[in-house]
Amino acid sequence: MDTEPSGVPANCRMSRYDEGASAIYRESYAESYPALYIAPWSRKHELNATNLAHIFDGLEPARPLWVDLACGQAWHFSVFPGRGRMIGLDLSEAQLVRAKRNAPEAAFIRADMAHAPFTPGSVDLVTNFWAGYCYLGSEGRIGSMLNDAVSWIRPGGALYIEVLLARDLESFNRSHFSGQTGFVVVPRSTDYTDWRYDDVGGQHIMTSPPLEFFLKILSAKFQQIDARHDSSFMVHLIATGRKA
Secondary structure: OOEOOOOOEOEOOOOOOHHHHHHHOOHHHHHHHHHHHHHHHHHHHHHHHHHHHHHHHHOOOOOOEEEEEOOOOOHHHHHOOOOOEEEEEEOOHHHHHHHHHHOOOOEEEEOOHHHOOOOOOOEEEEEEOOOHHHHHOOHHHHHHHHHHHHHHEEEEEEEEEEEOOHHHHHHHHHOHHHHHHOOEEEEOOOOOOEEEEEEOOEEEEEEOOOHHHHHHHHOOOEEEEEEEEOOOOOEEEEEEEEOO
16 A cells, blocks of 8 residues: 555545545546635634644644644645644645645545544644534544544643534525625534535535534643634634643
């Protein structure tokens, strides 16, 4: 089996939802992705970069090992060239082709984030932006992935996740972005915990547990947890000081 420079398999075990997610993130969608989800959201990405800079300042290693789950086209890596050792994981080959161009120093793995091949205590920072965990489709799978991610982080390390809450989803269809693009959120449960997002890529089947779900998993594992809403659609959940 081929491996990336990190020594991890380039292709890891896939799960049932993978086929649907991979079908959405095909070549045509990847081509239009920056215009849809990078350029229009400059404030969000500036906040991501500011938060990441603060996290890096608090990490002990000079070149920390940073794993980005559902890394997409590696925009976040591209903002911090040389700042650390970077491994991006994503299901979409089309996205990863672009990620390698945007962050040539990073290693990339095509894999399901629920079966990522990292060992306990081996990583300094784990990130997951745009609430990519929502694709896992159930609280059980999301919780399992989050527990795995926490286990990879060595003492003193950090976790940064953008959390998309059900209570914010209903307002999306009244947003300027939705009005411009015609992209819509459709509830699959009355409280929007289960929902669907329809855009030019197709139908994204998603699940959004409450913030308390994440805090319950993280609170005993980190010295400090900060959860701040960006006044748009995301809660920036940052856990620092991984306990031994």
